[in-house]
Amino acid sequence: MADALVSPAVAGAAAAVSVTLLAVSARKIKRGDSENIVPLMGVMGAFVFAAQMINFTIPGTGSSGHIVGGILLGAILGPWAAFLTLASVIVVQCLIFADGGLMALGCNLLNMGVCSTLIAYPLVYRPIAGASTKSWRIAAAAITASVVGLELGALLVTAETELSGVTALPTGQFLTLMSSIHLLIGLGEGLATAAVLYFVKQYQPSLLTDYRNGTGGKTGNYRKAALIFLSIAAVLGVAFTWIASSYPDGLEWSIANIAGENGLGASASAVAHTIGHVQEATSFLPDYGSTWSGIIGCIIVVALVWIVCTLATRRARSVKSN
16 A cells, blocks of 8 residues: 555554554564464565565456465464564565555555454454364365455555545545455465465474464474475565566556556655655665565565564563563
């Protein structure tokens, strides 16, 4: 979501909610078996970052979409660790690659992170998948939860835009376009998520149960699975420039169908301009303008997850020792 869609008030409210939920997530990680889950969070964060770079074409629409990864992360890490991991991905995309507005960062954390990991995963995926590891239940859960998460995100984008009142986008038409295109994107993400989870079930089934509650689990040897996910992330990180669709994503497509190909332009808000200058200073690879952007992004995501979780666990251990 770009800064041009949101007002400072809406952006500030979304940021406050997002920061609160991030703090809760960090606390949940502290209380759980965090030493075992942190490396897995880093690996899965790198995988989702690389996978998000690959936009797939939506046939017959002139649009494209990419996975969010929240349901996949939730199924492997549990909801709270998944949200913290996905938030790290979104923050790196925003600050390093100027992907999504910095003022709108809180909105993007809600629309992509909260809707998938903290709503669609626990309320849709888990009831459908249950405690079973049957392939058909996992697939049904992944597809349904992915669609619900994407549709909720599309609804929130529309609501945030309407509440901001900084654009002339007609709400009904915007919502219709957003919900229809994200239904198709959700189906695509659901199929991709189901395929990855089927692979996990076949080769490392304990990954689907050890962190089911999101607060830690059994100590498992996930080295082989981690190496596989890192290898795939590395391949995607290098190959994204050749295999990613050139069509606009769902949000860009929806806006273009209303406002024309030039879109909405930059935000007129003085706050957005000031924050935009900060983003320009931090984003040394805007628009993923390097063949090595994927690899660099994966490394930064792993480092960010590791640093945040390590600081949290050290503080937790310090409190316990006192």
